[in-house]
Amino acid sequence: QVQLVESGGGVVQPGRSLRLSCSASGFTFSSYGMHWVRQAPGKGLEWVAVIWPDGSDKYHADSVKGRFTISRDNSKNTLYLQMNSLRVEDTALYYCARGYTSGSYPFAYWGQGTLVTVSS
């Protein structure tokens, strides 16, 4: 069955960096786009970034552009989110979600999330 397991969250000071990982199993990872979506405590869902199946294209939300970078290693079935220059407002639960492939529509599968807390 499809499984997405995020890791790498933690408590970090403003201005520092963190790298999140999402380990995928149960499907052909290299055939799917992948997304990061975040949820601040008690708030709604905010799309963060997407990457194409082969990594050839990627997009980031304006709120993280220039600070966060999505990437993937298809040989390891793993999605990443490199987060630099972290701000207090980046505090959130970060989910990875499976994206699009032919015949399958995105956001059908989500991980359990990894919590990032940015605080001094």
Place this chain on the structure above:
Amino acid sequence: DVVMTQSPLSLPVTLGQPASISCRSSQSLLHTDGNTYLNWFQQRPGQSPRRLIYMVSNRDSGVPDRFSGSGSGTDFTLKISRVEAEDVGVYYCMQGTHWPPWTFGQGTKVEIK
């Protein structure tokens, strides 16, 4: 960016009664390919989001048939025909027509009266 507006934001319902959530987009979600990429998600307390409906009205596998989606253009609705206790949570609409970014509604909290 497409703005998604849900109403109501809070919905107290009686068990066994119907419930309806509205979602409006700031521009038409009809894609040039003829499809409309509007999804509905359920987030139960302490859980990850779960997709219920994709492309306006297609129920995901395992989703009870008491959930239904409808609409077109800029106006969409999620209906629960008879609310059960397990339906408590927050419901989000999300558009995937005009990306990036993919955008979500603010969420509607469904609770039992």
